[in-house]
Amino acid sequence: MTAHTEEAGVPAPTVEAAGDAPPRTDRSERLSALAQQHGALVTLVIAMVVASLSFDTFLTGDNLENMALSSAFLAVVALGMTFVIVTGGIDLSVGSLFALGGVLAAWGSRYGTVVALLLPLAVCGLIGLVNGLLIARVRLAPFIVTLAAMLGARGLLLALTDEGSRTYLVDKESFLATLGQGTLLGVGVPVWITLALFAAGAVALRRTRFGQYVYAVGGNEDAGALMGAPVARTKITVYTLSGLCAGLAGALNAAWLASGVTILGTGMELEAISAVVIGGTLLTGGSGFISGSLVGVLLLKVIQNVINQIGSLDSAYQQVVSGAFLAVVVIAQTWLGRRRRVL
Secondary structure: OOOOOOOOOEEOOEOOHHHHOOHHHHHHHHHHHHHHHHHHHHHHHHHHHHHHHHHOHHHHHHHHHHHHHHHHHHHHHHHHHHHHHHOOOOOOHHHHHHHHHHHHHHHHHHHHHHHHHHHHHHHHHHHHHHHHHHHHHOOOOOOOHHHHHHHHHHHHHHHHHOOOOOOOOOOOOHHHHHHHHOOEOEEHHHHHHHHHHHHHHHHHHHOOOHHHHHHHHHOOHHHHHHHHOOHHHHHHHHHHHHHHHHHHHHHHHHHHHHHHOOOOOOOHHHHHHHHHHHHOOOOOOOOOOOHHHHHHHHHHHHHHHHHHOOOOOOOOOHHHHHHHHHHHHHHHHHOOOOOOOOH
C-alpha cells in the first residue's frame, strides 16, 4: 500500500509498505560487476592452487621465472590492446608488429641500444598511427585496416630478412642484452618494465581525462562526441599506443633471445585479444580493466604451463583449451551484461 502527500504542489517521497519493498537489484548488480571484474583473478588463483598440488615442479623458482618472462612480452602487447578494445575497436596487426619490432631492434643494436629501442618504437608506432588515421578519419573498419597492417608489417619483416633467411643477432655484452636478460632483486628486468607499464596504463585509463574519453568513445561514440570527447583523436591515440606497445614488446623479446627471430608473433594478436577479454574487458567496448588484462595473460600462461607439465598432451591442446576458455568467458560476459541491463 502506498501513501502520497503533497505540499506546495510537489509530491512527497513515496512510502512503500513492508510487503511492497522493491527487489534488491543493487546487490545483484554489484555481484554481477564483481564477477565480471574479478572472475578471472579467482579462476587464476584456483588454477594455480590445483597446479601446485598436482605438479611438484609448478611452484619451483625456475618454472615461475619462465612463466613470468614469457608472460611479460604478451602482457605489453595486451596492454595496448586493452585501450583499443575499450574504445570498441580491434587491432589484428600487433602480432606482426611484435615480430617486426624484434627484427628492427636486433638490426639496430649494431648502432647502439638507443637506436635498437627507438627504431622499433618509431616504425611500429607509425604503423599504429596510420591505422588510427584510417579508422578515425577515413572511417574504415578496424578489422580491415589492421588486417592490412598485419600483412604489410609481415611483408616488411620478410623484406628486411631476405624472406626470413637472415637472422640479426644482438651482442650479448651490449646493454640491450642486459635489458632483456638481466635481473633485479631476482626478477627479470622485462618483468619490472611490464609492471611499470601496467601501473602507468592503469593510472592513464582510470585517473586521467584521456581515460575518460576512451571509456566514452567505447560506451557510446555519438554521446561521447556530444559531451565534448575528441572521438577521432582518441581513436588515433589508442591505435598508436597499441603499435608502440607491440614494437616495445618485440624489442624486449629480441633482447631476451639476443636475436630477431622472424617466425615469432604468429597468432599473438589472438592471444592478446583473448587475454584482454578473459580479464573482463567487453568486446563491445565501454568497459575494461588494465589489471584484468594482466590477470588474463597470467591465466593463459598457467593453462599452457599445466599442459606442458602433463607432458602427454600435444602443444596444440593449448590452443584448444584457450579457445574453449575464451568462448566460456564471452558467454559469461554476455549473460552478465544482459542480467545487469534487466536489473
